[in-house]
Amino acid sequence: MLAYTARRLLMLIPVLLGMSLIVFAVVHAIPGDPAKTIAGDKATPEQLQEIRKNLGLDQPVYIQYFKYLQALLQGDLGTSLVNKTKISEEIGPFLAATAELSFVAIAIALFFGINLGILSTWRQNSWLDYGSMFIALIGVSIPIFWLGLMEQWLFAQELGWFPSNGRLDPRMEYEPITYFYIIDALLFGDMAMLGDVLKHILLPAIALGTIPMAIIARMTRSSMLEVMRSDYVRTARAKGISEFLVIYKHTLKNAMIPILTVVGLQLGLLLGGAVLTETIFSWPGVGRYIYDAINSRDYPVIQSGILVLAFIFVMINLIVDLLYAWIDPRIQYGKE
Amino acid sequence: MKKRLWLVSLIAIFIFSSVLVGCVEKKSAGTGKNDKTLIYGRGEDAKLLDPSLVTDGESTKVTDQIFDNLVEYADGSTDVVPSLAESWEASEDAKVWTFKLRKDVKFHDGTPFNAEAVVFNFERWADKNHPQHKGGDFPYYAYMFGGYKGDPGHKIKSVTAVDEFTVKFELTSPQAPFLQNLAMSAFGIASPTAVKKDPIAFTRNPVGSGPFKLKEWKKNDTITLVKNENFWRKGEPKLDKVIFKVIPDNSARFTALKSGDVDIIDGLNPTDVAPAEKDSKLQVFKQVGMNVGYLAFNTEKKPFDNPKVRQAFNHAVNKEALIKNFYSGLAKPAINPMPEFMLGYNKNVKDYEFDLDKAKQLLAEAGYADGLEVEFFAMTAPRPYMPDGKKIAEYIQADLAKIGVKAKIVTHDWQIYLDKTGKGEHQMALFGWNGDNGDPDNFLYVLLDKDNTRMPDAANIALYKNDELHDLLIKAQELSDEKQRAELYMKAQEIIKRDAPWVPIAHATVPYAAKKEVIGFKTHPTTELSLEKVDFAQ
Numbered sequence: 001m002l003a004y005t006a007r008r009l010l011m012l013i014p015v016l017l018g019m020s021l022i023v024f025a026v027v028h029a030i031p032g033d034p035a036k037t038i039a040g041d042k043a044t045p046e047q048l049q050e051i052r053k054n055l056g057l058d059q060p061v062y063i064q065y066f067k068y069l070q071a072l073l074q075g076d077l078g079t080s081l082v083n084k085t086k087i088s089e090e091i092g093p094f095l096a097a098t099a100e101l102s103f104v105a106i107a108i109a110l111f112f113g114i115n116l117g118i119l120s121t122w123r124q125n126s127w128l129d130y131g132s133m134f135i136a137l138i139g140v141s142i143p144i145f146w147l148g149l150m151e152q153w154l155f156a157q158e159l160g161w162f163p164s165n166g167r168l169d170p171r172m173e174y175e176p177i178t179y180f181y182i183i184d185a186l187l188f189g190d191m192a193m194l195g196d197v198l199k200h201i202l203l204p205a206i207a208l209g210t211i212p213m214a215i216i217a218r219m220t221r222s223s224m225l226e227v228m229r230s231d232y233v234r235t236a237r238a239k240g241i242s243e244f245l246v247i248y249k250h251t252l253k254n255a256m257i258p259i260l261t262v263v264g265l266q267l268g269l270l271l272g273g274a275v276l277t278e279t280i281f282s283w284p285g286v287g288r289y290i291y292d293a294i295n296s297r298d299y300p301v302i303q304s305g306i307l308v309l310a311f312i313f314v315m316i317n318l319i320v321d322l323l324y325a326w327i328d329p330r331i332q333y334g335k336e
Numbered sequence: 337m338k339k340r341l342w343l344v345s346l347i348a349i350f351i352f353s354s355v356l357v358g359c360v361e362k363k364s365a366g367t368g369k370n371d372k373t374l375i376y377g378r379g380e381d382a383k384l385l386d387p388s389l390v391t392d393g394e395s396t397k398v399t400d401q402i403f404d405n406l407v408e409y410a411d412g413s414t415d416v417v418p419s420l421a422e423s424w425e426a427s428e429d430a431k432v433w434t435f436k437l438r439k440d441v442k443f444h445d446g447t448p449f450n451a452e453a454v455v456f457n458f459e460r461w462a463d464k465n466h467p468q469h470k471g472g473d474f475p476y477y478a479y480m481f482g483g484y485k486g487d488p489g490h491k492i493k494s495v496t497a498v499d500e501f502t503v504k505f506e507l508t509s510p511q512a513p514f515l516q517n518l519a520m521s522a523f524g525i526a527s528p529t530a531v532k533k534d535p536i537a538f539t540r541n542p543v544g545s546g547p548f549k550l551k552e553w554k555k556n557d558t559i560t561l562v563k564n565e566n567f568w569r570k571g572e573p574k575l576d577k578v579i580f581k582v583i584p585d586n587s588a589r590f591t592a593l594k595s596g597d598v599d600i601i602d603g604l605n606p607t608d609v610a611p612a613e614k615d616s617k618l619q620v621f622k623q624v625g626m627n628v629g630y631l632a633f634n635t636e637k638k639p640f641d642n643p644k645v646r647q648a649f650n651h652a653v654n655k656e657a658l659i660k661n662f663y664s665g666l667a668k669p670a671i672n673p674m675p676e677f678m679l680g681y682n683k684n685v686k687d688y689e690f691d692l693d694k695a696k697q698l699l700a701e702a703g704y705a706d707g708l709e710v711e712f713f714a715m716t717a718p719r720p721y722m723p724d725g726k727k728i729a730e731y732i733q734a735d736l737a738k739i740g741v742k743a744k745i746v747t748h749d750w751q752i753y754l755d756k757t758g759k760g761e762h763q764m765a766l767f768g769w770n771g772d773n774g775d776p777d778n779f780l781y782v783l784l785d786k787d788n789t790r791m792p793d794a795a796n797i798a799l800y801k802n803d804e805l806h807d808l809l810i811k812a813q814e815l816s817d818e819k820q821r822a823e824l825y826m827k828a829q830e831i832i833k834r835d836a837p838w839v840p841i842a843h844a845t846v847p848y849a850a851k852k853e854v855i856g857f858k859t860h861p862t863t864e865l866s867l868e869k870v871d872f873a874q
Contacts, residue, residue, distance in 0.1 A: 031749070031751065031752045032749065032751025032752055032754075032755065033751065033755060036751065036755075038391075038473070038794070039473060039475040040609075043478070044478070044775045044793065045790060045793045046480055046483075047473065047479075048793060050473060051473050054473070082383055082384075083383050083384050083539065084384075084472070084539065086469060090555065093554070093555065096557070108628065144378070148588075149585075149587060149588065152588060152591045152595075153591060156591060156592075156595040156597070157591050157594050157595045160595060160596075163595070163597050164588065164591050164595050164597050165581075165583050165588055165597060166557065166558075166581065166583075166597070167557070170375055170558045171371075171579070172579055173374055173552060173560060205595070228564075231452040243383070279584045279585050279588075280584075280585050280586070280588050282557070282581070282582055282584060282585075284554065284555065284557035284582070289556060290697065292380075292381075297751060311354060
């Protein structure tokens with residue numbers, strides 16, 4: 001297991017190197033000029049040239065890449081062209097915001113997805129089955145931005161149950177510790193803040209969790225149906241174990257491997273692909289951070305931002321792979 | 337066995353976390369429920385909070401509250417009134433300006449405001465070798481004052497402290513909009529102590545003398561400002577706190593206003609203005625902006641090198657219909673390149689009326705009786721002056737088809753669009769301008785003088801070159817008498833109308849919406865934001 005983990009971690013190096021090269025190439029292939037976004041639409045040619053020189057953008061692209069790589073190897077993610085802040089100092093809160101939202105979204109997706117899936121296997125080909133799978137179908141087809149706007153309209157504007165945007169009532173000032181607001185609120189023991197944070201996170205988390213929920217529901221259904229037919233389930237039933245235990249204890253655990261794979265992939269996607277949700281709910285996350293950087297051609301932020309996300313994606317996949325062994329002891333790593 | 341381990345660790349986590357709960361003391365001033373807090377919803381975060389380094393309006397909306405200038409714009413116009421300077425006088429030749437400063441002003445960090453502070457700020461901006469000329473490139477300084485110290489076009493020869501509260505500017509040549517320039521957001525006076533401490537950190541921790549001080553900046557989320565108790569204008573600001581909240585999506589922002597999460601917003605979708613006006617809990621402010629949306633012809637490319645063709649196209653654009661359909665009525669048809677409230681606006685200039693027969697006839701006279709094909713650049717980045725470039729282009733395209741013109745619409749990403757138009761790659765292109773200092777020079781010279789056709793960054797994307805116009809505009813720059821200047825600009829507008837390098841389309845109205853209880857909010861043509869008089873009705 002340890003050897004396997006070490007090998008996987010070592011493999012990260014070529015993966016990240018390759019990523020950095022691809023990202024760098026793509027980013028520099030985007031037409032447009034960062035100098036212009038810094039100086040505004042109104043700058044003179046001399047000013048623009050000066051800015052390009054200051055930023056090192058007048059050098060050949062391959063030299064820029066090697067300089068970038070050199071800094072990267074020293075753990076330096078670079079400095080934003082636009083606001084001159086070190087990316088490593090700046091990116092933390094954005095990552096935390098996205099991670100918090102993604103975790104809550106995936107938790108909601110897991111809970112509802114698995115139970116919907118179980119519901120439809122439990123009474124296969126009944127109206128429960130069709131109903132659940134219809135919900136799942138809607139879930140994968142619904143555009144997130146539309147769902148988000150509808151949630152805001154109904155729950156914020158009309159009913160006033162939840163705030164329409166943000167992570168916390170802006171009137172509540174506080175100095176973040178972990179930048180995970182739920183954890184911070186717990187650390188402070190501030191229940192009012194915790195309630196406010198949870199109220200804020202619910203609507204965007206539902207919007208973000210809908211697609212994974214639907215995918216998980218479908219995957220649970222097909223995976224469960226397969227396991228339900230196996231002999232040991234029949235034996236368990238014959239022993240007179242309650243249906244609840246048969247499903248949740250005996251069947252679900254064996255059906256979990258493919259579900260876990262889906263969850264891992266979806267979580268990775270959520271972490272990087274939450275731009276729409278983050279935009280509609282004004283969630284200050286990493287997706288919007290990179291999106292804004294693309295608009296202003298802030299090369300270092302785009303490069304390092306994507307690289308960090310790629311790193312997280314790979315790490316999540318590694319964790320999922322390791323979890324397989326924990327869930328199903330028959331799976332072993334490191335033995336040929 | 338394994339199961340028990342699982343249970344034990346779960347319990348351990350539970351105990352551990354319940355110990356942790358509440359063990360960290362929350363550093364905050366509490367929720368301050370009784371404070372008068374205004375939450376201002378807007379589309380983007382500020383880039384930096386040093387106004388001299390930025391060019392975007394989102395940054396200056398915040399810095400306008402933190403910094404004061406020597407002079408400021410009067411309510412509702414671009415006339416200049418005293419601010420940090422109580423009074424001023426210009427020498428006969430308009431090359432020497434002497435300002436008397438207020439004596440009762442302190443920066444937020446306690447540093448006294450005086451002539452030395454003014455000199456320090458101007459030297460920092462102008463001199464590339466100044467130790468605090470850091471953090472960026474001071475684009476507006478170079479743009480408004482002709483470059484940096486040592487550059488051939490640099491307008492400010494020297495800034496000197498005559499005594500503690502008198503400061504003298506010597507210019508290399510008279511600059512007509514000099515006072516207007518000083519009133520621009522970019523030239524807010526910063527605390528020298530804070531800048532000297534760390535000019536880079538200053539961009540995140542700005543220190544000025546304005547009505548509000550920075551409390552906290554959560555990137556891409558909120559910027560919290562608190563009242564400056566020692567503000568020199570007694571009785572202001574009325575609010576205890578202002579929070580700028582980023583809500584990127586226009587519809588979501590409007591929803592946030594309606595559900596009470598924010599108190600005031602800008603950047604409404606034009607289609608949301610009518611519902612907002614009908615809503616009994618809301619109020620709407622509309623400000624004719626210092627802007628223009630236009631269709632520019634590349635006068636160096638066929639067929640637009642022929643003025644007759646340009647005039648023909650002018651007759652084929654139905655401005656009223658465009659404003660009704662795509663600006664939701666939130667604009668005024670543009671006749672001249674600049675809006676009405678500006679100095680020297682020529683009311684006697686007659687527009688090319690919408691008349692397709694006349695357009696056809698002019699095309700025939702130009703030798704295009706059988707029609708012609710053109711490429712038509714449409715900007716897709718929505719701007720108030722051009723809310724939906726593609727649809728506007730399609731509408732114009734349909735009218736052009738009626739006079740035998742086949743226009744092929746081309747769109748690009750905004751950055752590329754700027755690049756390509758700056759290099760003159762277009763035949764005709766939709767474009768627009770937000771004014772800076774409220775002076776006609778800032779529209780007519782910048783957008784239509786031959787000096788500004790230099791590629792690859794031509795601001796005059798019509799590449800329109802007229803020596804007669806150039807002479808008028810340069811002469812107007814060197815006069816300080818407003819009346820004489822106005823006459824020159826009136827003449828200039830006549831020439832521009834005749835040569836028709838553009839179809840000026842619209843001056844957009846900038847809408848804001850607020851809760852009914854917000855009082856004292858006033859919009860400004862420059863879109864500068866001032867919140868010191870804003871309050872909540874009791």
